[in-house]
Structures are given as C-alpha cells and as structure tokens.
Amino acid sequence: MSSDTVKDLTPSRENNVATENKDAHIGNNGGTEILSKNQRKKLLRHQKWEEERNLRKQKRKEKRQKRSLERKTQGEEGGEFVAGRKRLRKEVKPSSPLRLVIDCSFDNLMMFKDVRKLHKQIQRCYAVNRRAVHPVQFFLTSLGGQLKQNMDKTDEGWVNWKDITVKAEAYHEVVAKEQLVYLTSDSPNVLTELDDTKAYVIGGLVDHNHHKGITFERAQELGIDHAQLPLNSFVKMNSRKVLAVNHVFEIMLVYLEKRDWQEAFFTVLPLRKGAIPLGQEGPATEENVEEEDSDRDSDTAETVIQNTTNTQDQQEGGQDTLQLKEAPKEQTAA
Numbered sequence: 429m430s431s432d433t434v435k436d437l438t439p440s441r442e443n444n445v446a447t448e449n450k451d452a453h454i455g456n457n458g459g460t461e462i463l464s465k466n467q468r469k470k471l472l473r474h475q476k477w478e479e480e481r482n483l484r485k486q487k488r489k490e491k492r493q494k495r496s497l498e499r500k501t502q503g504e505e506g507g508e509f510v511a512g513r514k515r516l517r518k519e520v521k522p523s524s525p526l527r528l529v530i531d532c533s534f535d536n537l538m539m540f541k542d543v544r545k546l547h548k549q550i551q552r553c554y555a556v557n558r559r560a561v562h563p564v565q566f567f568l569t570s571l572g573g574q575l576k577q578n579m580d581k582t583d584e585g586w587v588n589w590k591d592i593t594v595k596a597e598a599y600h601e602v603v604a605k606e607q608l609v610y611l612t613s614d615s616p617n618v619l620t621e622l623d624d625t626k627a628y629v630i631g632g633l634v635d636h637n638h639h640k641g642i643t644f645e646r647a648q649e650l651g652i653d654h655a656q657l658p659l660n661s662f663v664k665m666n667s668r669k670v671l672a673v674n675h676v677f678e679i680m681l682v683y684l685e686k687r688d689w690q691e692a693f694f695t696v697l698p699l700r701k702g703a704i705p706l707g708q709e710g711p712a713t714e715e716n717v718e719e720e721d722s723d724r725d726s727d728t729a730e731t732v733i734q735n736t737t738n739t740q741d742q743q744e745g746g747q748d749t750l751q752l753k754e755a756p757k758e759q760t761a762a
Contacts, residue, residue: 524562524563524564524565524624524684525565525624525625526564526565526622526624526626526628526680526684527564527565527566527567527603527626527627527628528553528557528564528565528566528567528627528628528630528677528680529567529568529569529599529602529603529608529627529628529629529630530550530553530567530568530569530629530630530632530673530677531569531570531598531599531610531629531630531631531632531643532546532568532569532570532571532572532575532632533569533570533598533632534631534632534633534635534639534642535570535572535573535574535575536573537633537635537638537639537642538574538633538634538635540574540578542634542635542636543574543575543578543634544578544582545634546575546632546633546634546673547575547578547579547582547583549634549672549673549674550568550632550673550674551583552674552677552678553566553673553674553677553678554566554589554592556674556677556678556681557591557592557677557681558590558591560681560684560685561684561685562681562684562685563591563681564680564681564684565593566591566592566593567592567593567594567595567599567602567603567627568592568593568594568595569595569597569598569599569601569602570595570596570597570598570599571594571595571596572596575632599627599629600650600652603627605650605651605652607625607626607627608626608627608629608650608652608653609623609626609627609628609629609652609653609654609655610628610629610631610643610644610646610647610652610653610654610655611628611629611630611631611654611655611656611657611676612631612643612644612647612654612655612656613656613657613659613670613671614640614641614643614644614656615644615647615654615655615656617653617654617655617656618655618656618657618658618660618661619655619656619657619658620658622680622683622684626653628680629647630673630676630677631643631646631673632673633673634672634673657671657676657679657689658689659671659693660706661689661706662689662690662693662705662706663690663693663694663697663704663705663706664704664705664706665697665704671697675696675697675698678695678696679692679693679696679697680692682695682696690705
C-alpha cells in the first residue's frame with residue numbers, strides 16, 4: 429500500500445472534530461450539516477470559552493480582592509480611597525487651634541435672595557476647610573430664621589456636616605469676649621499676624637453695601653477687639669474692597685498654609701475684582717462690577733458642597749460631592 433493511500437485513510441483532526449460535533453448541527457430538513465473550516469474553529473473557540481468560564485470568574489474575583497486590599501492600604505496611609513463607587517474619607521481633624529466664626533445674626537437685614545447667597549458662601553467655607561492643609565475650628569453662630577429654613581429645605585444633608593460647631597447662640601455667648609476679634613473693613617486696626625488663641629469672627633452679611641459699618645458698630649457695642657485684613661498693604665483693586673464671607677475665610681486658610689498675605693490674597697481673590705499687586709498699574713475700572721456679576725454667579729456654589737457632604741453621606745449610607753467652583757461674591761463686613 430502506498431504512502432498516499434495510508435495518508436488518505438488517516439482521519440485528520442478537523443475531520444474528527446466535525447464528526448464529534450455533527451450531531452449538534454441539524455439542518456432545516458432534519459439532516460446533518462457539514463461544518464466549514466471557519467465554523468469548526470468558531471465551535472472550538474466557543475467550547476474553550478465555556479470550559480474556562482469558571483476560571484475567568486475566579487480570576488476576576490481575585491483581581492477585585494487585590495484592588496480592594498491595595499485601596500484599603502492606600503486609604504490607611506493617605507486618608508482616602510475608593511471602595512466600589514464610594515469615596516471614603518477619614519475624619520478631618522483641625523490641625524490649627526485657630527477658630528473662624530461666621531456670625532449669622534444679620535438674618536433680618538437681608539432679602540431672601542441674599543440669604544440664599546449667604547448659604548452658598550457658607551457651603552463654600554465648609555468645603556474648603558475640609559480640604560485645607562491646615563483646617564481650622566469652624567463655628568457657625570446665631571443660626572436661625574430664613575437662613576436655617578433655607579438650609580433645611582435645600583440642603584438637608586447639612587445636619588451631617590462634620591468638623592463644624594453650629595450654635596443658635598451668638599458668638600460672644602459661645603466664645604469668651606476676650607478671645608474674639610471681629611474682622612471688619614471699617615476697623616482702624618490692621619491684622620498682621622494670626623493669634624492661635626483668638627477666634628476671628630466674619631460677619632455673615634450679604635447686603636450690597638446697604639448697611640455700611642454695621643459689623644464695626646456691633647463689635648464696639650460688645651467691647652470686643654476688631655481688625656481688618658491687610659488688603660491695602662498688598663493689593664490694588666478696581667472694585668469694592670469689601671470681600672465676601674467665603675473669600676475672607678479662604679484667605680485665612682491660605683495664610684495659615686503659606687504665611688504670606690500677598691500670596692493668600694492673590695490665590696483667593698477672583699479676577700473680576702481686578703486685583704493687582706500694590707504699585708502696579710491695573711486695567712480700567714469697571715463700575716458696579718459686583719452688582720453686574722451677582723445674579724450671574726448666585727447659583728454657582730450649589731455644587732461646591734456635593735463632593736464633601738456626599739462623601740459623608742456615603743459613609744453613613746446616604747447620598748454623594750466638589751468639584752469646587754467659584755462661590756458668589758457678595759459683600760461681607762470683613
């Protein structure tokens with residue numbers, strides 16, 4: 429018998445595969461179909477895929493466990509990790525003994541739209557303090573009236589805020605008078621250094637300059653210390669030098685980190701205020717820039733608190749953010 433004859437009588441691997449699987453391929457007329465070469469390859473790949481299903485499942489499980497362990501380790505070292513879709517943060521502990529207090533006792537002097545703007549500025553303060561290199565002890569005093577109603581209605585999660593002391597009482601009832609320093613632009617005293625033993629009060633007022641000097645008068649009536657930020661020593665501005673609540677708060681936080689007033693001012697102050705270093709010529713003055721921008725930006729702070737508060741809500745089974753955006757820039761008394 430010739431070698432060619434032997435070769436013809438030897439079944440090929442592909443023929444064996446076709447033979448083994450022909451019962452699974454029934455035509456419309458009830459007969460068997462002859463599989464093409466490509467069909468046989470697809471069938472083999474499918475069989476291999478099914479055979480390895482459990483193995484793939486086990487590998488995915490091991491991979492998830494490995495990632496979870498890595499994230500947990502990273503979280504213990506850095507204070508932040510992701511578990512599933514939840515972003516967890518460890519408790520933020522104030523690294524500075526300095527106290528910053530927002531005085532919310534001006535509720536009856538503001539229109540409701542301005543109360544809403546103050547709420548957003550407070551949200552901003554809370555968010556930046558949570559992320560600060562040196563978070564301070566944050567106090568919210570005299571909370572009530574329209575402001576509290578708006579917070580309860582539009583931001584129910586605020587009651588779960590951490591690392592903040594919220595009081596219905598006035599600031600001078602919460603902190604000893606001799607430890608208080610009211611930040612007001614009308615004060616003749618200029619703040620040059622921060623005293624860790626003091627509590628610095630920021631007037632929670634958005635009034636478009638309708639109540640000039642009211643925070644200074646309040647400080648004098650109570651007989652407590654007062655001062656203004658050293659803005660005039662470092663900055664030339666094309667708009668009013670009365671800053672928003674959140675701007676004063678952020679400037680204090682940046683100064684704690686950098687220990688440089690000029691850097692703190694130019695890190696925080698928005699471009700619309702036309703702030704330039706003292707002694708340099710600035711752009712043309714834009715009159716009433718604050719009033720023109722106030723309505724446009726009044727809603728931009730709504731997303732400020734989401735990443736932070738939602739992080740806490742996730743930890744407690746609630747909702748979840750920050751991407752930080754620029755907060756409204758209305759008047760405060762600092």
